[in-house]
Amino acid sequence: MTPSDIEPEIRSLFEKVKEGDRSALARSITLVESRLMSDYSSRVALLTLSDMTTASAFRIAVTGMPGTGKSTLIEKLGLSFIARGHRVAVLAVDPSSTSSGGSILGDKTRMTDLSRIESAFIRPSPNVGILGGVTEVTRESMALCEAAGYDIVIVETVGIGQAEIAVRDMVDFVLLVTIAGAGDDLQGIKRGIMETVDAIAVNKSDGENVGETRRVALELHSTIDLLHPRIDGWKRPVAPVSAIEESGVDALRDMILEYFSICDESGALEQVRREQRAAWFDDALDAYLRLYLANTSSFSKRRDDLAGKVKDDGLNPLEAAMSLIDGLSL
Numbered sequence: 170m171t172p173s174d175i176e177p178e179i180r181s182l183f184e185k186v187k188e189g190d191r192s193a194l195a196r197s198i199t200l201v202e203s204r205l206m207s208d209y210s211s212r213v214a215l216l217t218l219s220d221m222t223t224a225s226a227f228r229i230a231v232t233g234m235p236g237t238g239k240s241t242l243i244e245k246l247g248l249s250f251i252a253r254g255h256r257v258a259v260l261a262v263d264p265s266s267t268s269s270g271g272s273i274l275g276d277k278t279r280m281t282d283l284s285r286i287e288s289a290f291i292r293p294s295p296n297v298g299i300l301g302g303v304t305e306v307t308r309e310s311m312a313l314c315e316a317a318g319y320d321i322v323i324v325e326t327v328g329i330g331q332a333e334i335a336v337r338d339m340v341d342f343v344l345l346v347t348i349a350g351a352g353d354d355l356q357g358i359k360r361g362i363m364e365t366v367d368a369i370a371v372n373k374s375d376g377e378n379v380g381e382t383r384r385v386a387l388e389l390h391s392t393i394d395l396l397h398p399r400i401d402g403w404k405r406p407v408a409p410v411s412a413i414e415e416s417g418v419d420a421l422r423d424m425i426l427e428y429f430s431i432c433d434e435s436g437a438l439e440q441v442r443r444e445q446r447a448a449w450f451d452d453a454l455d456a457y458l459r460l461y462l463a464n465t466s467s468f469s470k471r472r473d474d475l476a477g478k479v480k481d482d483g484l485n486p487l488e489a490a491m492s493l494i495d496g497l498s499l
């Protein structure tokens with residue numbers, strides 16, 4: 170698609186996005202979140218207009234188990250970046266759509282203080298059916314935020330082990346938020362997660378928790394030190410913080426900015442971007458294939474027939490899958 174093929178409505182929507190119109194950005198994100206075939210060409214158009222070849226923003230994922238304080242920390246970290254002149258976009262998990270019933274956490278997701286600020290944009294997104302809350306459209310939304318001039322894009326994901334891995338090839342930096350006493354679950358997945366994170370914040374280091382938080386931070390530090398960092402020369406920090414008391418938050422911001430300046434100087438960010446685009450193509454291909462087939466009625470009908478035979482007549486599922494796909498004329 171060349172820019173001249175793009176419909177005037179999409180072009181004018183994108184112009185508004187570029188001008189920093191937050192409601193136009195919100196509308197564009199709604200469009201890229203659409204699962205309708207009829208919206209697909211608008212999604213392509215929006216992405217064609219966004220320049221995806223430059224690393225214009227830093228993409229940060231904040232991940233961790235439910236309730237560790239990710240949203241609270243993102244809000245404080247966002248304010249801290251803004252105090253340094255950055256513009257911050259947050260793609261937050263919308264807990265109202267998760268089974269944990271997040272209406273109580275609604276205010277946290279809205280990030281009230283941050284959302285009042287002109288240079289911030291907050292987008293809670295549904296994470297229905299998506300592993301760990303990273304939606305397949307997160308990349309598209311990030312690209313639009315960058316086009317709108319946000320130079321820091323933060324994605325919140327609920328870490329259930331796989332989420333960190335899913336988000337890893339979408340962002341430049343993964344911050345794991347944990348708390349003291351997070352329990353055995355965390356121990357079990359610690360190593361796998363640790364290999365994918367660039368820093369750990371041990372949150373809720375306040376009140377009587379301070380001592381225990383420091384102890385956990387030291388322990389995690391000695392574990393993470395044994396693993397290879399993604400970027401040479403980066404010593405992955407493990408910092409006790411309190412999002413509520415805002416202690417350690419500015420230091421965390423400076424540490425993230427330092428990481429980005431190391432990457433910038435070495436050209437590592439360009440390399441990371443190239444890899445992100447390659448992974449993006451793989452995901453886009455999978456997603457489009459599913460969308461295309463779901464919208465091809467002869468395919469859907471044949472799939473439903475075969476599904477019935479697998480279920481009721483004992484047809485071998487592998488054979489059914491093979492005959493369905495081999496039957497396509499590619």
Ligand SMILES: Nc1nc2c(ncn2[C@@H]2O[C@H](COP(=O)(O)OP(=O)(O)OP(=O)(O)O)[C@@H](O)[C@H]2O)c(=O)[nH]1
Nearest residue numbers: 234235236237238239240241274277373411412413
């Ligand atoms: N004591 C203390 N409590 C905190 C801190 N940060 C967050 N909390 C509390 O922890 C609870 C969960 O905070 P959230 O920021 O919603 O946590 P989250 O990780 O985003 O939660 P999910 O999105 O549901 O996974 C809230 O009651 C917060 O007030 C902190 O630094 N200290």
Ligand SMILES: [Mg+2]
Nearest residue numbers: 239240277325
């Ligand atoms: Mg949250």
